[in-house]
Amino acid sequence: MESLMDKCCSQCRHTPATPCRDYIVCRREGPFCHDDEVCKQKRREFLTRIMARPESGQQKVVVCGGLNCSSGGAFGLIDLFRAEVTRQKLGDKVQVVLSGCRGFCEQGPSVIIEPDRTFYRWVTAEDVPEIVALHLKENQVVERLLYQDPETGLLCRSCDDIPFYRRQMKVVLEHCGFINPEDIAEYVAVGGYRALTQALTGMSPEEVLAEIKKSGLRGRGGAGFPTGKKWESARRVPSNKRYVICNADEGDPGAFMDRAVLEGNPHSVLEGMLLCAYVIGSDEGYIYVRAEYPLAVRRLRIAIEQAERYGLLGENILNSGLNFRIHINEGAGAFVCGESTALMASIEGNRGVPRIKVPRSTEKGLFGKPTVLNNVETFANVPKIILKGGAWFATIGTERSKGTKIFALTGKVRNTGLVEVPMGITLRELIFDIGGGIKGGKRFKAVQIGGPSGGSLPEDMLDLQIDYESLTGAGAMMGSGSMVVMDEDNCMVNMARFFLNFTERESCGKCTPCREGTTRMLEILEKITTGKGSLSDIPLLEYLGGVVKTTSFCGLGTSAPNPVLTTLSYFRNEYLKHIQDKRCPAGECIALRQFMIIAEKCTGCGACRYVCPAHAVSGEKKKVHRIDPDACIRCGRCFEICKYQAVKRR
Template sequence: MQLYRAHVLVCGGTGCVSSGSKKIEQALTDELAKQNIDKEVKIVETGCHGFCEMGPIVIVYPEGTFYCRVAVEDIPEIVSEHLVKGRIVQRLLFKAPVTEEQVPSYKEIAFYKKQQRVALRNCGHIDPEDIKEYIARDGYEALAKVLTGMTPNEVIEDMKKAGLRGRGGGGFSTGLKWEFASKSPGPKKYIICNADEGDPGAFMDRSVLEGDPHSVLEGMLIAAFAIGADEGYLYVRAEYPLAIKRLKVAIAQAEEMGLLGENIMGSGFSCRLHIKEGAGAFVCGEETALMASIEGSRGMPNPRPPFPAVKGLWEKPSNINNVETFANVPVIYLHGADKYASVGTEKSKGTKVFALTGKLRNTGLAEVPMGITLREIIFDIGGGIMDDKKFKAVQIGGPSGGCIPEQHLDTPVDYDSLTALGAMMGSGGLVVMDETSCMVDVAKFFLNFTQKESCGKCIPCREGTKRMLEILEKICDGNGVPEDITTLEQLGKVIKNTALCALGQSAPNPILSTLRYFRDEFEAHIYQKKCPAGVCTAMLEYKIVAENCKGCGACARVCPVGAITGEKKEAHTLDTSKCIKCGSCIEKCKFNAIVKG
């Protein structure tokens, strides 16, 4: 067996690949050979570390040194300094945002400090294409325990005790879901993994599939055993090619090892798993639409009941959980349901992965215990607002979620508290907005998404979201009338009450929650014809502040429509009738002499 004195982990998640990690891996391979230590140092391509903002990420073990934003040019230095001489390359270490201090170790970085990684336990630490690395970290041990020592009922009871709730959005009790499917009679049942992650900005499921595919397979097998299924599907969106590739590798390796297929570990339990690639419809993340799509029909939701547990895929009892839920499953059986349930709040157990995006210093994936406050997530893990701007709102739960303002930041995060605030846990998308975001515009953005992705089956969603969007567009264009707010609220209520599926029922959330907390912004648009954040261009006017203008002419040169005129070294003037509000002049002006408002 070949032993290595050092392991260099190069992140191969999609985020880091797009910032160039493939080239780095190649450079590293070449450099190790050149310096003749390729027999002593092993390169491991891992899945996502979550801190994509800082990619490409390279971690050197045994020290656990965390290098970020590594470039190909840095490789010779890392090899000759660190790997040969043992001297850490200081300039590539992560710099703490406020103190500017360099942080050598992974675990010391504020972004990771408050995190508790359960679903992401292996992401970034193992080679996802090598089943042995998963097994080395107790992989498939939970399955072994379940298959050799537990009855399906005990498995379900443990899941109920652990209190895991669906991580895909609904937040339904996983144990109960399994129980329903298990009690449904019939010799043929299906286990389905929903990997049709589609919320804008959310990528935790992709990271798990790319970084730790076996944990999902193991979770599915345990669930299959619990409900009595012998076949399963992973419905993965086709826009995740790397995830699909790694899943295929994982399935092939597990089959070869005898951990998937006939008579798993000699227990008599058999289960086969297939991959079904989705064709890019957001609504296929809804379980009934997802099953329709697997069957080859148009992905449109069907009313429940009948629930999938009774009549699911091909009318057989089926159980659907999402990727993150399945990734949590092995941990529960490995360390016990009580241990799992010891983390979190009374009704929401365990941890949740959030995808941090927006105006934050540190963006990426963060897995935190339930009950942590939004303030901790945003200001401690996320490092606060970029450019020292003022926090305005955080949008949680994807397009079906809602916006939460400053005054609620200290609320402990769990399924129920977020719903009470008019948002929802959803899949865990977390978009932070600062004072430069217009809340009407934000609501419009999310509604535009749900509107385009509506399947068109039920009238409230298909026609209603279109009209809501039109009203928002009207308000943003400065043509809003006072009745618009009442219409939005009334229409929102009807859609919520009557739409067929969860996508439609939650489509008005972004509007209703912004109306709840930021009504003054809507009113400013409608009554004063002003956009307080300066986003809605129709209501803006560009002006030159004469005392600041030095007459350099930079603005006049860049203006595409010739709206700015003036003599050299004298204050210029701007013709608002010609101005198209493109903002080029503001960007060019060095003296803050052009303002919009």
């Protein structure tokens, strides 16, 4: 037995060709088919190594291998930890593993030591010997690497004490960041594939479906279609073939929840897809994942390969008669391929443009067969619902939006990262309590929810409860769950221009309003941000935005004007300032910036003259300098360099 997944002795007969229905439960509680204390002991040893418990004396170093931490050098840390552990002769007591993203990206690269759940932040190569020598050997916490609660000033020893984690509710992300995503045994050890076993051995497809319906789970891709209803309609259509598709084409700028799930716990998605296949009677599934997520793709491939090796994918899974295979389809970088019908067209090898939605994909989807397409996060919720029951899931959240939702918190917020919260939490709790408020003590201005399809909500809407309906009502949208927080230094017109620039480039070109309309809207916004706007541009933007929104073919077009329309209604003043005063209040629109030197404050040090790349600053030493507005390229270097606040920006 080299892994928990292997057979304990020759009496175990499980192989993919001769599957045993008890295989998964047997890993943790078995063996059942024979009674052998040695076999039991072997399993227990593997389990304690994977789930280090205080009484066992085992320790586990979990290095976060999410994108942020790995770009901060986390992959190198693993080798260093392993080398150091070997050098200090701790090899049999300490395991060093890589995990997926654990969300607190701001503090990366982060390392968690199990079983204490000690959270070390900003770990560098130099810290490794100290952690090994002090914590792993002497059981002393390295205090300088602990997270300090900015409010109370207390050091947080366990990650559960950190306010960022404490106020979250982890359902989908429960094991993300704590288990090794490249080892199926770790997933099984924490209870993975139990829901599948439970469904295949003790529940009919109808019963599984009933649980999903009872849970009230709605699609996490943004539109919020009830998952149970979708599965039921695909099940009802008579067909000899049905497909399950997992939409992992997460394209919103600022969104990375699906990536975190795929990189942190890919098996939970596979298990969700298997359960869906069981309900609708499918034997083939696709995961459409962006090629820009190479790590997610790699971990998915590993996960699928491992699941196949142990008979959790393939023919006659766990001797239940269920056959299911999963293919990976890498997207070619088109945002619109996240739209369900465009995604299916792309899998079929056609141009990725949305198709007519009548009949629905659940009746005629991929290759003309009934198809269920759900988002990564939706599938990852499914095993939890089956294990804990739909009724449990329905207790979380609001009246119409059940469960938790993962948000990618980015922008000017102090704790950027990934958070999972119950539906119905207010924006204020999310941004200020979990997110820790605005960086640098600046003032909150707005939050853009739902990426380029969503809208910007101002300060007075901070007490809005987050659920599908309330966000749509406010002009934003759940979308995939990206949240970009903006402070007083952000120009809302420029922000709208940024997101529209994205949708304009990503429009597939099929329908007139999206293809031509977004281009014209972008041109008007560019006019405004460069000071060439006129007052008539505002009604023109509003009316054009309305037409694009109401007449476009797919969700990309119908939601593209949202950032513009919401900023127009909540931050109209900023537009007016750009147009009437030719001024950008936040100072972000480069063309509208103006720099001048305040004569009273200028000491004539010459720093601004020295840094100006355009030679626009003139003046003799120790005499008042001046900026030539015609030569100035508005880069702001003089403003940043001046120690005497003598350069004024307006």
